[in-house]
Amino acid sequence: MKHDHRGEFEKRGGRGPRVFAPGDLKLLLLALIAEQPCHGYDLIRRIEGLFDGAYSPSPGVIYPTLTFLEESELISGDADGGKKRYTITDAGRLFLSEQAVALDGVRMRIDVSKRSLRGHDRPPEIHEAVHNLRHALHSHHGHWSPEEIVRVAALLNGTAQAIADGRDQ
Numbered sequence: 041m042k043h044d045h046r047g048e049f050e051k052r053g054g055r056g057p058r059v060f061a062p063g064d065l066k067l068l069l070l071a072l073i074a075e076q077p078c079h080g081y082d083l084i085r086r087i088e089g090l091f092d093g094a095y096s097p098s099p100g101v102i103y104p105t106l107t108f109l110e111e112s113e114l115i116s117g118d119a120d121g122g123k124k125r126y127t128i129t130d131a132g133r134l135f136l137s138e139q140a141v142a143l144d145g146v147r148m149r150i151d152v153s154k155r156s157l158r159g160h161d162r163p164p165e166i167h168e169a170v171h172n173l174r175h176a177l178h179s180h181h182g183h184w185s186p187e188e189i190v191r192v193a194a195l196l197n198g199t200a201q202a203i204a205d206g207r208d209q
Contacts, residue, residue: 059095059153064146065105070128070136071143073115077127080106091154093171 060068072078072086080102088096106126109115114132117124128136136143177192184192202208 068146073126074128079123094154
């Protein structure tokens with residue numbers, strides 16, 4: 041039986057199903073930064089990879105969480121070419137070691153969530169195409185002209201309808 045997330049989607053104001061339990065994202069970000077210092081965008085991409093492309097966290101979720109971790113002195117952010125590069129602090133390493141069991145739980149929930157979000161496994165070619173689409177949309181960084189909005193929305197809606205109808209666009 042396939043789980044239908046539409047009710048959750050509508051209850052959450054159109055934002056889709058909740059992927060992380062409270063505190064999960066903070067712990068995951070801390071663990072990812074401990075593995076390798078990186079920028080916020082890199083963290084978004086790494087989380088998307090953990091979900092095999094079935095979920096990509098928004099900057100509106102990631103950056104406030106990074107700010108919280110930084111204010112809690114678990115990570116530090118250093119300006120690097122206009123972007124912050126985050127590294128874990130000693131306090132962050134200690135916290136992460138104390139939360140090892142909780143982190144294992146987060147990773148287990150990610151595995152369950154990605155299967156649920158994905159529904160059926162997509163062929164690798166489709167996964168790559170979706171990844172390329174997400175990248176193209178993210179590359180605009182919110183700088184959309186009214187003409188681009190109309191053009192891209194028409195392309196996406198037409199493609200979605202063609203897929204649903206089983207025909208070429």
